[in-house]
Amino acid sequence: MADQTKIIEALRNEEYFYMISHMLPDGDSIGSLLAMGEALQGMGKEVRLFTPGSIPYKYRYLNHSAKVEHEIFDNDPNITMVVLDSSDVERLGIFKDTVLKSKKIINIDHHITNQRFGTLNLVNPEAAATGEIVYDLLEELQVELNESIAESLYVAISTDTGSFKYENTTAKTHRVISSLLEYDLNPGAISQRIFDERSLPFYILLKEALSSIELYEGRRIAVMTLSKDLRERTGATTDDLEGIVNYTRNIEGVELGILFYVESASELKVGFRSKEIDVSELAGRLNGGGHIRAAGCRMQGDFESLKNKVMTEAFAVLKELQS
Protein backbone atom coordinates (compact mmCIF):
# COMPACT_ATOMS: atom_id res chain seq x y z
CA MET A 1 0.00 0.00 0.00
CA ALA A 2 1.42 3.37 -0.96
CA ASP A 3 2.29 5.80 1.82
CA GLN A 4 -0.40 8.22 0.64
CA THR A 5 -3.12 5.61 1.19
CA LYS A 6 -1.68 4.73 4.59
CA ILE A 7 -1.61 8.41 5.52
CA ILE A 8 -5.26 8.83 4.56
CA GLU A 9 -6.06 5.80 6.67
CA ALA A 10 -4.08 7.08 9.65
CA LEU A 11 -5.76 10.50 9.43
CA ARG A 12 -9.14 8.77 9.34
CA ASN A 13 -8.51 6.28 12.13
CA GLU A 14 -6.21 7.90 14.67
CA GLU A 15 -7.67 10.11 17.40
CA TYR A 16 -4.78 12.32 18.54
CA PHE A 17 -2.44 14.39 16.42
CA TYR A 18 0.37 16.82 17.01
CA MET A 19 0.87 18.90 13.89
CA ILE A 20 4.23 20.58 13.58
CA SER A 21 5.87 22.82 11.07
CA HIS A 22 9.34 24.32 10.65
CA MET A 23 11.41 27.10 12.24
CA LEU A 24 11.06 30.64 10.90
CA PRO A 25 7.55 29.71 9.82
CA ASP A 26 6.46 31.06 6.44
CA GLY A 27 3.06 31.38 4.79
CA ASP A 28 3.06 27.83 3.44
CA SER A 29 3.99 26.18 6.73
CA ILE A 30 1.50 28.23 8.75
CA GLY A 31 -1.32 28.04 6.22
CA SER A 32 -0.91 24.28 5.79
CA LEU A 33 -0.79 23.77 9.56
CA LEU A 34 -3.92 25.82 10.25
CA ALA A 35 -5.90 24.33 7.37
CA MET A 36 -5.08 20.76 8.21
CA GLY A 37 -5.56 21.35 11.94
CA GLU A 38 -9.00 22.86 11.47
CA ALA A 39 -10.02 20.13 9.04
CA LEU A 40 -9.02 17.31 11.39
CA GLN A 41 -10.75 19.03 14.31
CA GLY A 42 -13.84 19.17 12.13
CA MET A 43 -13.52 15.40 11.75
CA GLY A 44 -13.73 15.12 15.56
CA LYS A 45 -10.01 14.55 16.15
CA GLU A 46 -7.99 15.99 19.01
CA VAL A 47 -5.34 18.15 17.43
CA ARG A 48 -2.65 20.41 18.80
CA LEU A 49 -0.67 22.75 16.55
CA PHE A 50 2.98 23.69 17.01
CA THR A 51 5.61 25.88 15.42
CA PRO A 52 9.14 26.31 16.83
CA GLY A 53 9.23 30.10 17.19
CA SER A 54 6.47 32.63 16.89
CA ILE A 55 4.23 33.33 13.93
CA PRO A 56 5.07 36.48 11.93
CA TYR A 57 2.68 39.32 12.59
CA LYS A 58 1.14 39.36 9.13
CA TYR A 59 -0.17 35.79 9.48
CA ARG A 60 -1.61 36.21 12.98
CA TYR A 61 -4.95 37.38 11.65
CA LEU A 62 -5.63 33.88 10.28
CA ASN A 63 -8.30 31.93 12.06
CA HIS A 64 -6.95 29.65 14.83
CA SER A 65 -3.45 31.09 14.61
CA ALA A 66 -3.69 32.04 18.30
CA LYS A 67 -4.04 28.33 19.10
CA VAL A 68 -0.59 27.51 17.77
CA GLU A 69 1.78 26.52 20.61
CA HIS A 70 5.54 26.91 20.72
CA GLU A 71 6.54 24.34 23.35
CA ILE A 72 5.76 20.67 23.90
CA PHE A 73 5.74 19.53 27.54
CA ASP A 74 3.97 16.17 27.44
CA ASN A 75 5.93 13.85 25.30
CA ASP A 76 3.88 10.74 24.52
CA PRO A 77 5.55 8.67 21.76
CA ASN A 78 2.15 7.15 20.89
CA ILE A 79 0.74 10.40 19.59
CA THR A 80 0.92 10.67 15.80
CA MET A 81 3.11 13.51 14.62
CA VAL A 82 2.17 15.24 11.39
CA VAL A 83 5.13 17.26 10.12
CA LEU A 84 4.37 19.82 7.43
CA ASP A 85 6.60 21.59 4.91
CA SER A 86 9.86 20.55 6.58
CA SER A 87 12.61 19.06 4.41
CA ASP A 88 14.50 17.59 7.37
CA VAL A 89 14.23 17.21 11.15
CA GLU A 90 16.85 19.89 11.79
CA ARG A 91 14.32 22.44 10.57
CA LEU A 92 12.03 21.42 13.45
CA GLY A 93 14.43 23.11 15.91
CA ILE A 94 13.45 22.44 19.54
CA PHE A 95 10.86 19.86 18.41
CA LYS A 96 13.37 17.63 16.64
CA ASP A 97 13.90 15.17 19.52
CA THR A 98 10.21 14.96 20.42
CA VAL A 99 9.34 14.14 16.84
CA LEU A 100 12.11 11.56 16.45
CA LYS A 101 10.95 9.77 19.63
CA SER A 102 7.50 9.32 18.21
CA LYS A 103 6.42 5.92 16.83
CA LYS A 104 4.37 7.44 14.04
CA ILE A 105 5.63 10.37 12.02
CA ILE A 106 3.67 11.53 8.99
CA ASN A 107 5.93 13.68 6.81
CA ILE A 108 4.09 15.87 4.28
CA ASP A 109 6.21 18.13 2.13
CA HIS A 110 6.98 19.47 -1.35
CA HIS A 111 10.75 20.12 -1.07
CA ILE A 112 12.76 18.01 -3.52
CA THR A 113 15.49 17.70 -0.87
CA ASN A 114 13.11 16.11 1.68
CA GLN A 115 14.95 13.52 3.81
CA ARG A 116 12.00 11.09 4.15
CA PHE A 117 12.38 11.10 7.94
CA GLY A 118 8.77 10.00 8.54
CA THR A 119 7.43 6.54 9.21
CA LEU A 120 5.07 7.57 6.39
CA ASN A 121 6.19 10.06 3.77
CA LEU A 122 4.15 12.06 1.30
CA VAL A 123 6.63 14.15 -0.63
CA ASN A 124 5.58 15.71 -3.91
CA PRO A 125 8.14 18.10 -5.44
CA GLU A 126 5.73 18.84 -8.30
CA ALA A 127 3.43 20.62 -5.86
CA ALA A 128 3.99 24.38 -5.76
CA ALA A 129 3.41 24.38 -2.00
CA THR A 130 2.72 22.00 0.85
CA GLY A 131 -0.69 23.68 0.90
CA GLU A 132 -1.41 22.15 -2.50
CA ILE A 133 -0.72 18.65 -1.11
CA VAL A 134 -2.90 19.38 1.93
CA TYR A 135 -5.69 20.48 -0.42
CA ASP A 136 -5.52 17.11 -2.20
CA LEU A 137 -5.48 15.21 1.11
CA LEU A 138 -8.54 17.07 2.39
CA GLU A 139 -10.31 16.31 -0.88
CA GLU A 140 -9.46 12.64 -0.55
CA LEU A 141 -10.66 12.72 3.06
CA GLN A 142 -13.90 14.27 1.75
CA VAL A 143 -13.59 17.13 4.21
CA GLU A 144 -15.94 19.95 3.36
CA LEU A 145 -13.87 23.15 3.30
CA ASN A 146 -15.06 26.42 4.79
CA GLU A 147 -13.96 30.02 4.37
CA SER A 148 -11.30 29.81 7.05
CA ILE A 149 -9.69 26.58 5.80
CA ALA A 150 -9.83 27.96 2.26
CA GLU A 151 -8.13 31.19 3.34
CA SER A 152 -5.34 29.32 5.14
CA LEU A 153 -4.70 27.22 2.03
CA TYR A 154 -4.85 30.31 -0.18
CA VAL A 155 -2.19 31.96 1.99
CA ALA A 156 -0.06 28.79 1.92
CA ILE A 157 -0.09 28.50 -1.85
CA SER A 158 0.01 32.17 -2.79
CA THR A 159 3.01 32.93 -0.54
CA ASP A 160 5.07 29.95 -1.76
CA THR A 161 4.47 31.00 -5.38
CA GLY A 162 5.03 34.73 -4.82
CA SER A 163 1.41 35.36 -5.81
CA PHE A 164 1.65 32.88 -8.70
CA LYS A 165 4.75 34.56 -10.16
CA TYR A 166 7.34 31.85 -9.50
CA GLU A 167 8.26 29.04 -11.88
CA ASN A 168 6.79 26.42 -9.53
CA THR A 169 3.27 27.71 -10.36
CA THR A 170 1.35 25.22 -12.51
CA ALA A 171 -2.04 24.80 -14.14
CA LYS A 172 -2.95 22.68 -11.12
CA THR A 173 -1.98 25.51 -8.73
CA HIS A 174 -4.47 27.83 -10.42
CA ARG A 175 -7.12 25.12 -10.50
CA VAL A 176 -6.80 24.65 -6.73
CA ILE A 177 -6.87 28.41 -6.11
CA SER A 178 -9.95 28.70 -8.30
CA SER A 179 -11.78 26.21 -6.05
CA LEU A 180 -10.60 28.02 -2.91
CA LEU A 181 -11.88 31.38 -4.15
CA GLU A 182 -15.37 29.87 -4.35
CA TYR A 183 -15.41 30.16 -0.53
CA ASP A 184 -15.91 33.91 -0.67
CA LEU A 185 -12.28 34.91 -0.14
CA ASN A 186 -11.13 38.45 -0.86
CA PRO A 187 -7.82 38.11 -2.74
CA GLY A 188 -7.39 41.90 -2.74
CA ALA A 189 -7.42 42.25 1.04
CA ILE A 190 -5.37 39.09 1.65
CA SER A 191 -2.67 40.12 -0.84
CA GLN A 192 -2.41 43.64 0.53
CA ARG A 193 -1.80 42.13 3.96
CA ILE A 194 0.63 39.35 3.10
CA PHE A 195 2.52 40.78 0.11
CA ASP A 196 2.39 44.53 -0.20
CA GLU A 197 2.51 45.67 3.38
CA ARG A 198 6.01 45.97 4.83
CA SER A 199 7.38 47.65 7.95
CA LEU A 200 8.80 51.17 7.99
CA PRO A 201 12.31 49.79 8.82
CA PHE A 202 12.07 47.63 5.66
CA TYR A 203 11.52 50.74 3.56
CA ILE A 204 14.37 52.57 5.30
CA LEU A 205 16.68 49.60 4.59
CA LEU A 206 15.45 49.52 1.00
CA LYS A 207 16.27 53.21 0.62
CA GLU A 208 19.79 52.57 1.95
CA ALA A 209 20.23 49.55 -0.33
CA LEU A 210 19.09 51.58 -3.34
CA SER A 211 21.47 54.40 -2.35
CA SER A 212 24.36 51.93 -2.45
CA ILE A 213 23.76 50.59 -5.99
CA GLU A 214 26.91 50.00 -8.02
CA LEU A 215 26.75 48.76 -11.61
CA TYR A 216 29.44 46.76 -13.39
CA GLU A 217 30.11 45.26 -16.80
CA GLY A 218 27.88 47.63 -18.73
CA ARG A 219 25.06 47.40 -16.14
CA ARG A 220 24.85 43.60 -16.35
CA ILE A 221 25.82 43.27 -12.67
CA ALA A 222 24.14 45.27 -9.89
CA VAL A 223 25.59 45.33 -6.38
CA MET A 224 24.00 46.62 -3.20
CA THR A 225 25.55 46.76 0.25
CA LEU A 226 23.98 46.79 3.71
CA SER A 227 25.53 46.44 7.13
CA LYS A 228 24.26 44.84 10.30
CA ASP A 229 25.15 48.05 12.03
CA LEU A 230 22.84 49.98 9.69
CA ARG A 231 20.12 47.39 10.18
CA GLU A 232 20.32 47.84 13.93
CA ARG A 233 20.31 51.63 13.70
CA THR A 234 17.10 51.55 11.65
CA GLY A 235 15.45 49.21 14.16
CA ALA A 236 15.03 46.55 11.46
CA THR A 237 14.69 42.88 12.29
CA THR A 238 15.90 39.92 10.22
CA ASP A 239 12.36 39.73 8.80
CA ASP A 240 12.72 43.27 7.50
CA LEU A 241 15.73 42.24 5.42
CA GLU A 242 13.67 39.66 3.54
CA GLY A 243 13.27 40.37 -0.15
CA ILE A 244 15.73 43.27 -0.38
CA VAL A 245 18.20 41.08 -2.26
CA ASN A 246 15.62 40.65 -5.06
CA TYR A 247 15.90 44.34 -5.89
CA THR A 248 19.45 43.74 -7.15
CA ARG A 249 18.10 41.52 -9.94
CA ASN A 250 15.01 43.54 -10.77
CA ILE A 251 16.82 46.40 -12.48
CA GLU A 252 16.23 46.40 -16.24
CA GLY A 253 19.13 44.84 -18.11
CA VAL A 254 20.81 43.42 -15.01
CA GLU A 255 21.66 39.72 -15.36
CA LEU A 256 23.30 39.18 -11.98
CA GLY A 257 22.37 40.86 -8.70
CA ILE A 258 24.58 40.74 -5.61
CA LEU A 259 23.75 41.88 -2.08
CA PHE A 260 26.63 42.25 0.36
CA TYR A 261 25.43 42.08 3.93
CA VAL A 262 28.28 43.02 6.25
CA GLU A 263 27.68 41.13 9.50
CA SER A 264 30.82 42.38 11.25
CA ALA A 265 34.38 43.52 10.49
CA SER A 266 35.30 39.93 9.64
CA GLU A 267 32.07 38.34 8.45
CA LEU A 268 30.19 38.79 5.20
CA LYS A 269 26.95 37.30 3.91
CA VAL A 270 26.44 37.41 0.14
CA GLY A 271 23.16 36.95 -1.71
CA PHE A 272 23.03 36.24 -5.46
CA ARG A 273 20.03 36.65 -7.73
CA SER A 274 19.79 36.17 -11.47
CA LYS A 275 17.37 35.96 -14.36
CA GLU A 276 19.11 33.17 -16.30
CA ILE A 277 22.61 32.68 -14.87
CA ASP A 278 23.11 29.65 -12.60
CA VAL A 279 24.01 31.41 -9.35
CA SER A 280 24.03 28.17 -7.34
CA GLU A 281 27.18 27.30 -9.31
CA LEU A 282 28.64 30.77 -8.64
CA ALA A 283 27.85 30.47 -4.93
CA GLY A 284 29.41 26.99 -4.98
CA ARG A 285 32.76 28.45 -6.09
CA LEU A 286 32.66 30.49 -2.87
CA ASN A 287 31.60 27.52 -0.70
CA GLY A 288 27.95 28.52 -0.69
CA GLY A 289 24.90 27.07 -2.42
CA GLY A 290 21.23 27.48 -3.20
CA HIS A 291 18.91 27.48 -6.17
CA ILE A 292 19.65 28.28 -9.83
CA ARG A 293 18.39 31.85 -9.61
CA ALA A 294 18.71 32.49 -5.86
CA ALA A 295 21.80 31.48 -3.93
CA GLY A 296 24.27 32.77 -1.38
CA CYS A 297 27.38 32.21 0.71
CA ARG A 298 29.06 33.25 3.96
CA MET A 299 32.67 34.38 4.08
CA GLN A 300 35.27 35.29 6.70
CA GLY A 301 37.76 38.11 6.23
CA ASP A 302 37.84 41.84 5.66
CA PHE A 303 35.12 43.29 3.48
CA GLU A 304 37.23 44.82 0.71
CA SER A 305 39.21 41.69 -0.09
CA LEU A 306 36.12 39.45 0.15
CA LYS A 307 34.23 41.79 -2.15
CA ASN A 308 37.11 41.66 -4.64
CA LYS A 309 37.04 37.88 -4.51
CA VAL A 310 33.29 37.75 -5.14
CA MET A 311 33.44 40.29 -7.96
CA THR A 312 36.31 38.41 -9.62
CA GLU A 313 34.19 35.25 -9.69
CA ALA A 314 31.15 37.21 -10.88
CA PHE A 315 33.10 38.75 -13.78
CA ALA A 316 34.45 35.30 -14.64
CA VAL A 317 30.92 33.83 -14.79
CA LEU A 318 29.81 36.57 -17.19
CA LYS A 319 32.90 36.02 -19.37
CA GLU A 320 32.28 32.27 -19.52
CA LEU A 321 28.74 32.96 -20.71
CA GLN A 322 30.07 34.90 -23.68
CA SER A 323 32.60 32.32 -24.76
Next chain:
Amino acid sequence: MADQTKIIEALRNEEYFYMISHMLPDGDSIGSLLAMGEALQGMGKEVRLFTPGSIPYKYRYLNHSAKVEHEIFDNDPNITMVVLDSSDVERLGIFKDTVLKSKKIINIDHHITNQRFGTLNLVNPEAAATGEIVYDLLEELQVELNESIAESLYVAISTDTGSFKYENTTAKTHRVISSLLEYDLNPGAISQRIFDERSLPFYILLKEALSSIELYEGRRIAVMTLSKDLRERTGATTDDLEGIVNYTRNIEGVELGILFYVESASELKVGFRSKEIDVSELAGRLNGGGHIRAAGCRMQGDFESLKNKVMTEAFAVLKELQS
Protein backbone atom coordinates in the same frame (compact mmCIF):
# COMPACT_ATOMS: atom_id res chain seq x y z
CA MET B 1 -30.52 38.11 -30.55
CA ALA B 2 -28.08 39.19 -27.89
CA ASP B 3 -25.09 41.26 -28.95
CA GLN B 4 -22.73 38.46 -27.91
CA THR B 5 -24.31 36.06 -30.40
CA LYS B 6 -24.23 38.72 -33.11
CA ILE B 7 -20.56 39.37 -32.37
CA ILE B 8 -19.73 35.67 -32.68
CA GLU B 9 -21.59 35.65 -35.98
CA ALA B 10 -19.78 38.73 -37.25
CA LEU B 11 -16.40 37.31 -36.27
CA ARG B 12 -17.28 34.09 -38.08
CA ASN B 13 -18.69 35.66 -41.23
CA GLU B 14 -16.81 38.87 -41.90
CA GLU B 15 -13.53 38.78 -43.81
CA TYR B 16 -11.73 42.00 -42.86
CA PHE B 17 -11.10 43.40 -39.38
CA TYR B 18 -9.28 46.34 -37.89
CA MET B 19 -8.59 45.62 -34.25
CA ILE B 20 -7.89 48.67 -32.13
CA SER B 21 -7.09 49.26 -28.51
CA HIS B 22 -6.61 52.34 -26.34
CA MET B 23 -3.94 55.02 -25.80
CA LEU B 24 -1.13 54.36 -23.35
CA PRO B 25 -1.59 50.65 -24.06
CA ASP B 26 -1.32 48.37 -21.03
CA GLY B 27 -0.87 44.61 -20.72
CA ASP B 28 -4.59 43.86 -21.04
CA SER B 29 -5.15 45.96 -24.15
CA ILE B 30 -2.02 44.64 -25.90
CA GLY B 31 -2.48 41.01 -24.83
CA SER B 32 -6.16 41.01 -25.87
CA LEU B 33 -5.32 42.63 -29.20
CA LEU B 34 -2.54 40.17 -30.05
CA ALA B 35 -4.49 37.10 -28.92
CA MET B 36 -7.63 38.00 -30.81
CA GLY B 37 -5.68 39.11 -33.88
CA GLU B 38 -3.73 35.86 -34.06
CA ALA B 39 -6.86 33.79 -33.49
CA LEU B 40 -8.80 35.52 -36.28
CA GLN B 41 -5.84 35.22 -38.63
CA GLY B 42 -5.81 31.51 -37.83
CA MET B 43 -9.46 31.45 -38.95
CA GLY B 44 -8.32 32.79 -42.32
CA LYS B 45 -9.43 36.38 -41.77
CA GLU B 46 -7.54 39.47 -42.84
CA VAL B 47 -6.69 41.37 -39.72
CA ARG B 48 -4.74 44.52 -38.99
CA LEU B 49 -3.82 45.54 -35.45
CA PHE B 50 -3.57 49.11 -34.18
CA THR B 51 -2.70 50.97 -31.01
CA PRO B 52 -2.56 54.77 -30.81
CA GLY B 53 0.99 55.23 -29.52
CA SER B 54 3.80 52.74 -29.19
CA ILE B 55 3.87 49.51 -27.19
CA PRO B 56 5.85 49.65 -23.92
CA TYR B 57 9.20 47.90 -24.17
CA LYS B 58 8.33 45.06 -21.79
CA TYR B 59 5.47 43.83 -24.00
CA ARG B 60 7.39 43.97 -27.28
CA TYR B 61 8.69 40.43 -26.87
CA LEU B 62 5.16 39.09 -27.37
CA ASN B 63 4.58 37.26 -30.61
CA HIS B 64 3.21 39.48 -33.41
CA SER B 65 3.69 42.68 -31.38
CA ALA B 66 5.91 44.02 -34.19
CA LYS B 67 2.89 43.80 -36.51
CA VAL B 68 0.94 46.37 -34.51
CA GLU B 69 0.54 49.61 -36.46
CA HIS B 70 0.12 53.12 -35.09
CA GLU B 71 -1.49 54.95 -37.97
CA ILE B 72 -4.48 54.28 -40.23
CA PHE B 73 -4.23 55.69 -43.76
CA ASP B 74 -6.93 53.84 -45.67
CA ASN B 75 -10.22 54.63 -44.14
CA ASP B 76 -12.89 52.26 -45.48
CA PRO B 77 -16.11 52.53 -43.42
CA ASN B 78 -17.08 49.00 -44.51
CA ILE B 79 -14.28 47.35 -42.57
CA THR B 80 -15.42 45.99 -39.21
CA MET B 81 -13.72 47.68 -36.28
CA VAL B 82 -13.09 45.58 -33.18
CA VAL B 83 -12.31 47.89 -30.26
CA LEU B 84 -10.78 46.24 -27.21
CA ASP B 85 -10.52 47.37 -23.57
CA SER B 86 -11.58 50.93 -24.26
CA SER B 87 -14.27 52.47 -22.08
CA ASP B 88 -14.97 55.32 -24.51
CA VAL B 89 -13.95 56.59 -27.93
CA GLU B 90 -11.83 59.39 -26.46
CA ARG B 91 -9.40 56.72 -25.29
CA LEU B 92 -8.81 55.76 -28.93
CA GLY B 93 -6.93 59.04 -29.47
CA ILE B 94 -6.05 59.60 -33.13
CA PHE B 95 -8.25 56.64 -34.15
CA LYS B 96 -11.44 58.07 -32.69
CA ASP B 97 -12.78 59.58 -35.93
CA THR B 98 -11.86 56.58 -38.07
CA VAL B 99 -13.69 54.29 -35.69
CA LEU B 100 -16.76 56.52 -35.46
CA LYS B 101 -17.04 56.64 -39.26
CA SER B 102 -17.20 52.89 -39.47
CA LYS B 103 -20.55 51.16 -40.08
CA LYS B 104 -19.72 48.22 -37.83
CA ILE B 105 -18.04 48.73 -34.49
CA ILE B 106 -17.65 45.77 -32.15
CA ASN B 107 -16.92 47.06 -28.66
CA ILE B 108 -15.42 44.47 -26.27
CA ASP B 109 -14.57 45.67 -22.77
CA HIS B 110 -14.75 45.04 -19.03
CA HIS B 111 -14.87 48.60 -17.68
CA ILE B 112 -18.06 49.33 -15.77
CA THR B 113 -17.99 52.88 -17.17
CA ASN B 114 -18.02 51.66 -20.81
CA GLN B 115 -20.04 54.04 -23.00
CA ARG B 116 -21.49 51.36 -25.34
CA PHE B 117 -20.24 53.25 -28.38
CA GLY B 118 -20.28 50.15 -30.60
CA THR B 119 -22.91 49.00 -33.06
CA LEU B 120 -22.46 45.76 -31.11
CA ASN B 121 -21.36 45.86 -27.47
CA LEU B 122 -19.97 43.10 -25.29
CA VAL B 123 -19.26 44.70 -21.93
CA ASN B 124 -18.77 42.50 -18.90
CA PRO B 125 -17.67 44.35 -15.75
CA GLU B 126 -17.48 41.03 -13.88
CA ALA B 127 -14.51 40.02 -16.01
CA ALA B 128 -11.17 40.79 -14.36
CA ALA B 129 -9.72 41.79 -17.74
CA THR B 130 -10.75 42.18 -21.35
CA GLY B 131 -8.47 39.17 -21.91
CA GLU B 132 -10.93 37.06 -19.92
CA ILE B 133 -13.76 38.07 -22.29
CA VAL B 134 -11.56 37.36 -25.32
CA TYR B 135 -10.79 33.90 -23.87
CA ASP B 136 -14.53 33.16 -23.69
CA LEU B 137 -15.10 34.43 -27.24
CA LEU B 138 -12.30 32.26 -28.64
CA GLU B 139 -13.76 29.28 -26.80
CA GLU B 140 -17.17 29.99 -28.29
CA LEU B 141 -15.59 30.37 -31.72
CA GLN B 142 -13.94 26.97 -31.12
CA VAL B 143 -10.53 28.41 -31.91
CA GLU B 144 -7.76 26.08 -30.87
CA LEU B 145 -5.31 28.11 -28.78
CA ASN B 146 -1.55 27.83 -29.12
CA GLU B 147 1.35 28.88 -26.89
CA SER B 148 1.54 32.36 -28.30
CA ILE B 149 -2.19 33.13 -28.02
CA ALA B 150 -2.14 31.65 -24.51
CA GLU B 151 0.82 33.82 -23.50
CA SER B 152 -0.85 36.99 -24.80
CA LEU B 153 -4.00 36.18 -22.83
CA TYR B 154 -1.93 35.32 -19.75
CA VAL B 155 -0.22 38.73 -19.97
CA ALA B 156 -3.59 40.46 -20.46
CA ILE B 157 -5.18 38.87 -17.41
CA SER B 158 -2.18 38.79 -15.07
CA THR B 159 -1.34 42.48 -15.61
CA ASP B 160 -4.91 43.70 -15.07
CA THR B 161 -5.10 41.73 -11.80
CA GLY B 162 -1.61 42.68 -10.56
CA SER B 163 -0.62 39.01 -10.74
CA PHE B 164 -3.95 37.93 -9.22
CA LYS B 165 -3.60 40.25 -6.22
CA TYR B 166 -6.37 42.73 -6.97
CA GLU B 167 -9.97 42.46 -5.80
CA ASN B 168 -11.21 41.92 -9.36
CA THR B 169 -9.59 38.45 -9.37
CA THR B 170 -12.22 35.70 -9.25
CA ALA B 171 -12.46 31.91 -9.25
CA LYS B 172 -13.12 32.19 -12.95
CA THR B 173 -9.93 34.20 -13.50
CA HIS B 174 -7.86 31.38 -12.01
CA ARG B 175 -9.81 28.78 -13.98
CA VAL B 176 -8.98 30.57 -17.23
CA ILE B 177 -5.31 30.97 -16.24
CA SER B 178 -5.17 27.29 -15.37
CA SER B 179 -6.25 26.39 -18.92
CA LEU B 180 -3.75 28.85 -20.41
CA LEU B 181 -0.84 27.36 -18.45
CA GLU B 182 -1.56 24.02 -20.12
CA TYR B 183 0.06 25.56 -23.24
CA ASP B 184 3.54 25.26 -21.79
CA LEU B 185 3.85 28.82 -20.52
CA ASN B 186 6.58 29.77 -18.06
CA PRO B 187 4.91 32.00 -15.45
CA GLY B 188 8.28 32.61 -13.75
CA ALA B 189 9.94 34.13 -16.80
CA ILE B 190 6.83 36.07 -17.88
CA SER B 191 6.32 37.57 -14.41
CA GLN B 192 9.97 38.56 -14.03
CA ARG B 193 9.66 40.42 -17.32
CA ILE B 194 6.32 42.14 -16.87
CA PHE B 195 6.16 42.72 -13.10
CA ASP B 196 9.50 42.65 -11.34
CA GLU B 197 11.81 44.27 -13.82
CA ARG B 198 11.93 48.07 -13.65
CA SER B 199 14.33 50.63 -15.06
CA LEU B 200 17.27 52.04 -13.12
CA PRO B 201 15.64 55.53 -13.11
CA PHE B 202 12.57 53.96 -11.45
CA TYR B 203 14.75 52.70 -8.61
CA ILE B 204 16.49 56.07 -8.27
CA LEU B 205 13.10 57.80 -8.07
CA LEU B 206 11.96 55.20 -5.53
CA LYS B 207 15.02 55.91 -3.41
CA GLU B 208 14.24 59.63 -3.52
CA ALA B 209 10.58 59.01 -2.68
CA LEU B 210 11.56 56.80 0.28
CA SER B 211 14.03 59.46 1.46
CA SER B 212 11.19 61.97 1.57
CA ILE B 213 8.81 59.94 3.78
CA GLU B 214 6.94 61.96 6.38
CA LEU B 215 4.53 60.31 8.81
CA TYR B 216 1.55 61.97 10.49
CA GLU B 217 -1.18 61.12 12.97
CA GLY B 218 0.73 58.37 14.73
CA ARG B 219 1.99 56.87 11.45
CA ARG B 220 -1.50 56.48 10.00
CA ILE B 221 -0.67 58.86 7.14
CA ALA B 222 2.47 58.54 5.02
CA VAL B 223 3.51 61.30 2.64
CA MET B 224 6.16 61.19 -0.09
CA THR B 225 7.22 64.03 -2.36
CA LEU B 226 8.79 64.01 -5.81
CA SER B 227 9.39 66.83 -8.27
CA LYS B 228 9.30 66.89 -12.03
CA ASP B 229 12.69 68.51 -11.84
CA LEU B 230 14.06 65.51 -9.94
CA ARG B 231 12.43 63.13 -12.41
CA GLU B 232 14.12 64.88 -15.27
CA ARG B 233 17.51 64.92 -13.55
CA THR B 234 17.32 61.14 -13.02
CA GLY B 235 16.41 60.58 -16.68
CA ALA B 236 13.11 59.00 -15.64
CA THR B 237 10.13 58.93 -17.99
CA THR B 238 6.45 59.11 -17.01
CA ASP B 239 6.43 55.29 -17.20
CA ASP B 240 9.10 55.18 -14.52
CA LEU B 241 6.84 57.05 -12.12
CA GLU B 242 4.19 54.33 -12.35
CA GLY B 243 3.61 52.48 -9.11
CA ILE B 244 5.68 54.70 -6.84
CA VAL B 245 2.53 56.13 -5.26
CA ASN B 246 1.63 52.62 -4.03
CA TYR B 247 4.65 52.62 -1.73
CA THR B 248 2.95 55.33 0.39
CA ARG B 249 0.17 52.89 1.31
CA ASN B 250 2.32 49.79 1.71
CA ILE B 251 3.96 50.82 4.97
CA GLU B 252 2.72 48.76 7.90
CA GLY B 253 0.07 50.58 9.90
CA VAL B 254 -0.42 53.34 7.34
CA GLU B 255 -4.08 53.86 6.43
CA LEU B 256 -3.68 56.73 3.99
CA GLY B 257 -0.79 57.28 1.58
CA ILE B 258 -0.20 60.55 -0.25
CA LEU B 259 2.27 61.29 -3.05
CA PHE B 260 2.93 64.93 -3.90
CA TYR B 261 4.30 65.29 -7.39
CA VAL B 262 5.44 68.88 -7.89
CA GLU B 263 5.00 69.60 -11.59
CA SER B 264 6.18 73.21 -11.40
CA ALA B 265 6.27 76.17 -9.01
CA SER B 266 2.53 76.56 -9.43
CA GLU B 267 1.25 73.07 -10.25
CA LEU B 268 0.84 70.06 -8.04
CA LYS B 269 -0.38 66.54 -8.76
CA VAL B 270 -1.53 64.53 -5.74
CA GLY B 271 -1.99 60.77 -5.57
CA PHE B 272 -3.97 59.08 -2.77
CA ARG B 273 -3.83 55.41 -1.82
CA SER B 274 -5.57 53.63 1.06
CA LYS B 275 -6.34 50.24 2.51
CA GLU B 276 -9.92 50.97 3.60
CA ILE B 277 -10.52 54.71 3.51
CA ASP B 278 -12.56 56.02 0.56
CA VAL B 279 -9.96 58.23 -1.11
CA SER B 280 -12.19 58.99 -4.11
CA GLU B 281 -14.29 61.01 -1.66
CA LEU B 282 -11.17 62.73 -0.27
CA ALA B 283 -9.95 63.52 -3.80
CA GLY B 284 -13.44 64.80 -4.60
CA ARG B 285 -13.16 67.45 -1.85
CA LEU B 286 -10.12 68.74 -3.76
CA ASN B 287 -11.86 68.59 -7.16
CA GLY B 288 -10.24 65.29 -8.10
CA GLY B 289 -11.60 61.77 -8.35
CA GLY B 290 -10.83 58.11 -8.88
CA HIS B 291 -11.45 54.78 -7.22
CA ILE B 292 -12.17 53.98 -3.57
CA ARG B 293 -8.56 53.02 -2.78
CA ALA B 294 -6.71 54.87 -5.54
CA ALA B 295 -7.53 58.45 -6.44
CA GLY B 296 -5.90 61.79 -7.15
CA CYS B 297 -6.25 65.46 -7.97
CA ARG B 298 -4.47 68.36 -9.67
CA MET B 299 -4.07 71.73 -7.99
CA GLN B 300 -2.78 75.21 -8.87
CA GLY B 301 -0.84 77.36 -6.42
CA ASP B 302 2.34 77.33 -4.39
CA PHE B 303 3.39 73.98 -2.96
CA GLU B 304 3.39 74.80 0.74
CA SER B 305 -0.13 76.20 0.86
CA LEU B 306 -1.51 73.41 -1.38
CA LYS B 307 0.17 70.80 0.82
CA ASN B 308 -1.41 72.41 3.89
CA LYS B 309 -4.78 72.29 2.20
CA VAL B 310 -4.43 68.60 1.32
CA MET B 311 -3.15 67.65 4.78
CA THR B 312 -6.02 69.53 6.45
CA GLU B 313 -8.52 67.47 4.44
CA ALA B 314 -6.58 64.27 5.14
CA PHE B 315 -6.60 64.91 8.89
CA ALA B 316 -10.32 65.69 8.70
CA VAL B 317 -11.03 62.37 6.94
CA LEU B 318 -9.19 60.45 9.67
CA LYS B 319 -11.07 62.36 12.39
CA GLU B 320 -14.42 61.63 10.74
CA LEU B 321 -13.55 57.92 10.75
CA GLN B 322 -13.11 57.99 14.52
CA SER B 323 -16.33 59.77 15.29
